[in-house]
Amino acid sequence: MSSVLIVGGGHGGVDVAFGLRERGYTGPITVLDKSGFVPYERPPMSKSWINGAGGPAELMLRGHDAFSGANIELMLNCEVLGIDRDKKVLETSHGSVEYSTLVLALGSSPRQLRFSGASLAGMHHLHTLEQATVLRNDLTSATSVGVIGAGFIGLEIASSVAKRGIPVTVVETARRPMPRTASEFTSAYMRARHEDAGTNFRFNASVQEIVGQSGRVSRVMLSDGTHVKADLVVMGVGALANGGWVTDFGLDFDNGIVVDSTLRTKDPDIFAIGDCARFLDDEGGATRLESIGNAADHARRVAATIAGSPVPVPDVPWFWTLQAGVRLQMAGRVDRVEEWLLTGSVESNSFSVLGWRNSKLVYGESINSPSDHVTIRKLLAENTAPTLSELRPIAEMGLKAAIKFLVSFRSAPKDEVSRPQMAR
Ligand SMILES: Cc1cc2nc3c(=O)[nH]c(=O)nc-3n(C[C@H](O)[C@H](O)[C@H](O)COP(=O)(O)OP(=O)(O)OC[C@H]3O[C@@H](n4cnc5c(N)ncnc54)[C@H](O)[C@@H]3O)c2cc1C
Structure with a gap:
């Protein structure tokens, strides 16, 4: 029977394991991690947790019961020593483990x-x-x-x-x-x-x-x-991708473990996902992202590939951070932006800043405006954003109101709707 071995029990690794079971995969699944803790969440560590009194249990991603309930073997305090790719065996500090498919979800380490x-x-x-x-x-x-x-x-x-x-x-x-x-x-x-x-x-x-x-x-x-x-x-x-050691076993590493757009390394039975993976993005560029959204998206796609179920299209990259009482959420690719447009009003402390390239929306960051963030992700995913010149004159309305206005403006008979005059 085919078996899946996942190295790294962080956000990506754990999502692959449970994602496989959710998709009906019945073969053996093992998650191993060099850490001695059950898999835990990192984002709260720099936010509420650092000022709170809660212990490690507060950060737990899934407890031991969840692993045993899903028949997923968890090997903690386990170090990787080598990969025999011909025999499909991983050498670890706990002994040899065979695999049919190996998923490397090794994360990153602080610079x-x-x-x-x-x-x-x-x-x-x-x-x-x-x-x-x-x-x-x-x-x-x-x-x-x-x-x-x-x-x-x-x-x-x-x-x-x-x-x-x-x-x-x-x-x-x-x-x-x-x-x-x-x-x-x-x-x-x-x-x-x-x-x-x-x-x-x-x-x-x-x-x-x-x-x-x-x-x-x-x-x-x-x-x-x-x-x-x-x-x-x-x-x-900043952080650097883990996994430079894979080159000792014939895999490529260049600012991350090198994978294609399906997250496969040059060995078709070995995937790399999350922070440690340098993958080909929607424009064919080599990209590495560090975010929960990216790890979850990679995990979903790899779990679907291994389970033989339909593989979802890659998600729009997204990220959030909480600082100084402000919720800041980003979607898309900031590195592609050529022109910026502010939507909404800064005085309300709830607005979005959109990034455009060739008049096409490529990125958006929302300040205390989760609903704008959802709208931006949808516009990016469906490629339905208005052009910059359409949105600019009515940007002060705020993103959602402006989109609503443009939709009604497009669908209404021309003499029924007139554009509002915005003071800018
Ligand atoms: C303090 C902090 C706050 C963050 N806040 C946010 C946030 O607000 N929003 C957001 O989107 N992202 C945030 N991130 C980033 C996010 O946590 C990571 O992008 C995400 O965890 C990546 O998931 P991953 O599975 O790739 O790696 P990780 O979750 O880091 O898991 C990698 C696992 O691999 C294990 N491992 C590594 N090498 C080996 C080996 N050789 N053998 C065995 N095990 C190994 C590690 O022990 C680790 O458990 C934050 C990160 C930190 C550190």
Whole structure:
């Protein structure tokens, strides 16, 4: 009987396992992970969990009972030692495991900064439950916090720290927060919200070294000669794909395990999904994404492929983050945007910023507007967005009202509907 072996029991790996059962796959399924915890969720670790009192159980994706109930074997504290692709055997710290299909869902690891003082007490990364637990305990006695990197995780941490009333400063080499992942407009809006909440920023600043006192971090020294006082520092400067070791077994790795648009490696019986996979996107470009949405989408498609059921079309990429009391949701590809358009009103603290390429909608970010986010995902998935020139004159109405207006304008006899005059 065919068997599926999944390496990595995070969001993607667990979704493949349960997705297979939901699609009627009856063969043996094994999920192995080097971690000793049952599979857990990462997003809350930088948000509510870090300020709360709940334990690891609060983060559980699926408990032991769910695995045994679905007849899925879970092997924890299990390291991969090698793959014999000819014999279809995975060598692990728990012995040899045979497979018919192997799914690599290895996730990513925080990028390490190499400067002096980076290993002092009080220096933290936030990626695993172990790291989150150590950070949460250390925060209870922190008097000032430095965050290196104004990306999603750095900003979420800063927001959580500011909420506790601890002085916090974010150091960023670029001139704005989320420089690669949000529009200038949203960056400026979010910066203002963070500053209102008490977070300080040092932009255009690079870290020179970390200085300690009695073995613990005390200052983050910047290359302009100034410093940020901090007895706890969190480094949030991005992540690198796991799985570079697959090249020892003849698979390709280039900023991620190389797979095609069906998520297969060059070995047709081995897939890679989620953060660790560098896949071919809808335009044939090599892409790697780090998000729950991406891991879930890959898992759905691979589970369907293995189970022999209809494979869904790839989902539109999406992401969310909670910072400074703001829910920010993104959909589409920010790296494809050439022109921006604001819809709705900033004063209401609920609006969207849309990104266009050749007058075609390619991306949208919504601030405190989940319904706009849903609309943007639908417009992108169905390729039904109005053009930029259609939407621009009525953008102030807000996205949903503007779309509704355009639909009624298109379907009504021309003399019954007149375009409203917008003051811009
Ligand atoms: C603090 C934090 C907050 C986040 N917040 C958000 C958010 O708000 N929204 C969002 O969309 N995304 C968020 N993300 C990103 C999201 O968690 C990841 O994109 C998602 O978990 C990727 O799923 P995955 O299955 O690819 O990898 P993971 O969920 O990381 O799972 C990979 C698993 O593989 C295991 N593993 C790795 N190598 C081996 C090996 N050699 N042998 C055995 N096991 C191995 C690891 O132990 C791990 O359990 C956040 C991430 C972090 C760290």
